[in-house]
Amino acid sequence: MKLLVKLLRVGLGSIIAFISWLTLPRKLKRSPEAQATVNSELNNLALYQFFACPFCIKTRRTLHRLNLPMQLRDTQAGSPHRDELAQGGGRVKVPCLRIDEGDGDIRWMYESSDIIAYLESRFG
Numbered sequence: 001m002k003l004l005v006k007l008l009r010v011g012l013g014s015i016i017a018f019i020s021w022l023t024l025p026r027k028l029k030r031s032p033e034a035q036a037t038v039n040s041e042l043n044n045l046a047l048y049q050f051f052a053c054p055f056c057i058k059t060r061r062t063l064h065r066l067n068l069p070m071q072l073r074d075t076q077a078g079s080p081h082r083d084e085l086a087q088g089g090g091r092v093k094v095p096c097l098r099i100d101e102g103d104g105d106i107r108w109m110y111e112s113s114d115i116i117a118y119l120e121s122r123f124g
Helices: 002-022 032-044 054-065 080-089 112-123
Strands: 045-049 071-074 096-100 106-110
Touching: 002 054, 032 045, 032 112, 045 054, 045 080, 054 112, 071 080, 080 096, 080 106, 096 112, 106 112
Parallel strands: 045 071
Antiparallel strands: 045 096, 096 106
C-alpha cells in the first residue's frame, strides 16, 4: 500500500512539474548590472526542495518569474542536502529557504507562501 501511494504521489508530482514547465511565466527583465547585483545576492540563498512537490513547484515558478537563478538543493533520501536541512533547519520539510545573513547568522524559512513573500519583497 505504501509503495502504491508513493508511486501515485511521484507520478502526479511529475505531471504537475511537466505542466508547470509548459506554462512557465515570463521572466522579469533587469539591466545587466541589476541582474549581476541580484545574482551576487543569491550567493547567500539556497532553496531546499523536492522536484515533484507541489509547494516546491510553486516556489520555483516564483524563482523563474523573478529571474532568480538560485541554488536548488534536492533533499531526497540519501542526499547530503537532506542532512544539512535536518541539522540546520531542525526538520526535513520542503520547501525551505536557507538565508545566510552574512554575519554568521543563518535563517531557515519554511512555508512556500512565506518564501514567496520574502522573495517578492526583496527582489520583486
